[in-house]
Amino acid sequence: MKAKQVILTAALALAALGPAAMAQTNQTDKVETKEQRDARMAWWREAKFGMFIHWGVYSVPAGFYHDKPVAGIGEWIMNRGKIPRVEYQAFAKQFDPVKFDADAWVMTAKNAGMKYIVITSKHHDGLAMFDTKASSWNIMEASPYGKDPLKDLAAACRKHSIMLGFYYSQAQDWNNGGAGNSWDPNPDVTMDDYIDKVAVPQVREILSKYGEFPAVLWWDTPHNMNYDRAKKLYDAVEKLRPNIILNNRLGGGFKGDTETPEQHIPPQGYPGRDWETCMTLNNTWGFKRDDNNWKSTETLIHNLCDIASKGGNYLLNVGPTSEGLIPQPSIERLAEVGAWMKINGEAIYGTTATPFGGELGPAVKAKDGYGHDTTVSSANDWRCTSKPGKIYIMIFNWPASGKFELPGLQSKVKRAYLLADHKKLKFERTESGVTLELPAAAPDKIASVVCVEIGDKTAKVAGQK
Ligand code: GLC
Numbered sequence: 161m162k163a164k165q166v167i168l169t170a171a172l173a174l175a176a177l178g179p180a181a182m183a184q185t186n187q188t189d190k191v192e193t194k195e196q197r198d199a200r201m202a203w204w205r206e207a208k209f210g211m212f213i214h215w216g217v218y219s220v221p222a223g224f225y226h227d228k229p230v231a232g233i234g235e236w237i238m239n240r241g242k243i244p245r246v247e248y249q250a251f252a253k254q255f256d257p258v259k260f261d262a263d264a265w266v267m268t269a270k271n272a273g274m275k276y277i278v279i280t281s282k283h284h285d286g287l288a289m290f291d292t293k294a295s296s297w298n299i300m301e302a303s304p305y306g307k308d309p310l311k312d313l314a315a316a317c318r319k320h321s322i323m324l325g326f327y328y329s330q331a332q333d334w335n336n337g338g339a340g341n342s343w344d345p346n347p348d349v350t351m352d353d354y355i356d357k358v359a360v361p362q363v364r365e366i367l368s369k370y371g372e373f374p375a376v377l378w379w380d381t382p383h384n385m386n387y388d389r390a391k392k393l394y395d396a397v398e399k400l401r402p403n404i405i406l407n408n409r410l411g412g413g414f415k416g417d418t419e420t421p422e423q424h425i426p427p428q429g430y431p432g433r434d435w436e437t438c439m440t441l442n443n444t445w446g447f448k449r450d451d452n453n454w455k456s457t458e459t460l461i462h463n464l465c466d467i468a469s470k471g472g473n474y475l476l477n478v479g480p481t482s483e484g485l486i487p488q489p490s491i492e493r494l495a496e497v498g499a500w501m502k503i504n505g506e507a508i509y510g511t512t513a514t515p516f517g518g519e520l521g522p523a524v525k526a527k528d529g530y531g532h533d534t535t536v537s538s539a540n541d542w543r544c545t546s547k548p549g550k551i552y553i554m555i556f557n558w559p560a561s562g563k564f565e566l567p568g569l570q571s572k573v574k575r576a577y578l579l580a581d582h583k584k585l586k587f588e589r590t591e592s593g594v595t596l597e598l599p600a601a602a603p604d605k606i607a608s609v610v611c612v613e614i615g616d617k618t619a620k621v622a623g624q625k
Pocket of ligand 1: 214235236380
């Protein structure tokens with residue numbers, strides 16, 4: 161059979177099997193070897209901790225419409241308040257972030273121990289936070305600011321060795337004719353027009369204007385996406401930046417590289433998949449002036465340990481004001497997390513999941529940051545991460561007995577020490593594992609870390625694979 165005939169026969173055979181089989185021919189996963197994937201994901205797996213930034217025109221109303229608070233997350237105010245397009249667009253005239261200092265933002269992230277930033281280049285309201293030819297609804301033309309803040313941010317990230325990624329709302333666009341606007345839709349634009357004339361060209365633009373960045377493209381809410389629409393976006397990205405990291409929210413069946421649990425930490429992580437919990441510092445992503453429900457530094461550090469112990473990354477959000485300032489309560493908490501990371505960061509960066517597992521406890525029902533049902537780990541005494549030849553024990557509740565058991569650890573222990581002072585700890589092999597002898601007082605009241613150097617590359621634990 162000639163090649164052409166083979167293809168024709170194969171296509172006919174698939175067609176005979178019906179639409180389900182035809183759909184399987186859609187390519188929805190990147191074609192690459194494990195080695196290629198590992199190389200592509202390497203910086204991200206090492207980084208572990210990143211800053212999410214939700215910033216746009218929604219920081220002007222800041223949660224209020226006609227002086228009344230609008231319930232829900234701040235960047236959704238146009239939707240939740242059913243604000244007509246013309247009225248919403250008028251907010252841009254007050255969007256003049258003269259206090260925006262890209263260096264200061266990047267240093268806030270860096271001093272927190274974060275290694276990457278993902279910022280909204282366009283959220284669901286459709287305002288491009290960059291110079292674009294595809295729509296006049298952009299920060300250069302619609303706001304008095306008239307500058308591209310992503311350019312400054314890219315330069316600052318480059319200067320301070322922080323990786324930069326862009327969030328891009330590819331499906332929902334309430335001003336340019338994309339999905340999601342039921343209260344004042346643009347009658348002149350179809351979803352396909354929007355994809356062809358706004359989304360695809362803008363994705364090309366953001367991939368072409370900032371040198372080596374973005375290193376991540378963070379899609380969101382794939383409403384009304386189908387394979388054909390998603391494929392256009394996917395192909396545009398593949399062509400310009402084949403090494404980029406894509407999340408799992410493109411839609412159309414595309415798997416992407418990372419799972420993105422939102423506002424919660426899955427009880428067991430996603431074994432075999434890269435994943436990243438994104439979470440707010442208060443209740444909102446985009447700035448709301450009446451949201452003061454800040455998470456404690458203790459919660460943030462415990463979350464970071466919990467996520468790392470399950471093999472994930474933590475993408476923690478700040479929502480800057482319309483003046484361009486990261487809220488002070490965010491800055492304070494991030495600085496405290498950074499102080500902890502300075503001493504204990506080696507237990508987080510470049511680590512993989514716990515070799516134990518029992519310390520997570522059985523999964524229990526809980527509510528996520530939106531009040532939706534979810535499940536979380538039930539136990540909160542300690543967490544563990546791994547590196548070749550080492551495990552890190554992150555202790556939240558310091559034992560009054562001064563003894564701490566590593567349950568079922570079979571690997572030979574070479575040395576154990578606290579990251580706080582590097583002084584050697586005594587340890588003893590028991591029938592059920594290895595017991596560490598700890599000083600009377602915890603060096604850190606939130607989480608104290610013991611590094612245990614072991615004789616195996618990967619810890620051997622009884623009852624674990
Ligand atoms: C969502 C929301 C959004 C936010 C995002 C962050 O799905 O639509 O406003 O940007 O989650 O993960």
